Amino acid sequence: xxxxxxNDQNGQKRYVREPAKRVFASELRETRLQFxxxxxEKSPVYVMLPTGERCNRIFFCGQMTQKERKGDxxxxxxxRVSDPTGIFFINAGSYQQEAMLKxxxxxxxxxxxxxxxxxxxxxxxxxxxxxxxxxxxxETDFExxxxxxxxxxxxxLDRLDISESEPESSGDSAxxxxxxxxxxxxxxxxxxxxxxxxxx
Numbered sequence: 001x002x003x004x005x006x007n008d009q010n011g012q013k014r015y016v017r018e019p020a021k022r023v024f025a026s027e028l029r030e031t032r033l034q035f036x037x038x039x040x041e042k043s044p045v046y047v048m049l050p051t052g053e054r055c056n057r058i059f060f061c062g063q064m065t066q067k068e069r070k071g072d073x074x075x076x077x078x079x080r081v082s083d084p085t086g087i088f089f090i091n092a093g094s095y096q097q098e099a100m101l102k103x104x105x106x107x108x109x110x111x112x113x114x115x116x117x118x119x120x121x122x123x124x125x126x127x128x129x130x131x132x133x134x135x136x137x138x139e140t141d142f143e144x145x146x147x148x149x150x151x152x153x154x155x156x157l158d159r160l161d162i163s164e165s166e167p168e169s170s171g172d173s174a175x176x177x178x179x180x181x182x183x184x185x186x187x188x189x190x191x192x193x194x195x196x197x198x199x200x
Contacts, residue, residue: 002166003023005077008066008131015091016164018044018056018057019057020057020058020059020115021049021053021055021058021059021155022058022060022148022151022152022155022156023049023055023056023058023060023061023152023155023156024083024084024085024086024152024156024190024191024194025060025062025081025082025083025085025086025087025088026085026086026190027049027050027051027085027135027156027187027190028049028058028088028118028130028132029086029087029130030050030180030182031047031048031049031050031118031120031130032120032128032179032180033047033048033175033176033179033180034046034047034048034119034120035048036040037055040121042062044056045117047070047119047120047126047130048100048161048175048179049176050176050180050182050187051159051160051163051176051182052057052159052162052163052171052172052173052174052175052177053159053176053188054172055118055170056117056127057115057116057117057118057135058116058117058118058132059113059114059115059148060081060088060113060114060132060148060152061083061112061113061114061140061144061145061148061149062081062082062083062088062111062145062187063081063082063109063110063111063112064079064080064081064106064107064108064110064111064112065080065081065082065087065108065122066079066080066108066111067079067080067103067106067108069092072194073087074093074094075093075100075153076091076092076093076100077091077092077093077100077103078091078106079103080115080151080188081114083152083194084149084193084194084197084198085150085190085193085194086173088114088115089131089132089140090103090116090131090133090134090137091131091133091134092133092137094135096134096135098136099116099134099135099137100134101135101140102136103134103137103139104170104185106137106139110139110147110164110165111139111140111141111142111144112137112138112139112140113137113138113140113144113148114120114132114134114136114137115134115135115136116134116135116136116137116187117132117133118130118131119131119133121130128183145198146198146199149194149198150195151165152194153191153195154193156187156190157188157191159173160169160187161178163177163184164184
């Protein structure tokens, strides 16, 4: 089971960042299951993707279509980043100073790459909203976006292959299948459409 805890040479527990998963906006938007792995205060918080993988951090690329500065005493930025499948909603505040500064400097319409933590929350009216707390954001180009789309497509299809080849397993794939009952044909079509759009 993945964990971001490890022991150093003196036997003390230390925390290391987990690799960021490649995920399309459309799949992240459908994510609902969020959980903490462990009882420790610093235990990682994960979301479970419909394709059957837990994520503590994600990496994505796309076009920043909108950004907004909010708050006076404690300012923060929100932004929208569009990939071929939909929109990521990102934010950065006082605890993500570097990311917040970069968002303020990047022009709307630019291509960006983002690393951040996905967060699932329920709004007062009962709707579910999935956002990403940006840890790092950089301006990039369309060629890099195309490479990311290829990588995200491969990662998504790999997760689907595992889910379909191990339907009776007790791992994350089985948990995701039970919770979401995802339409895997629709997910494969999402991947196909994303690849086609970036080649146009």
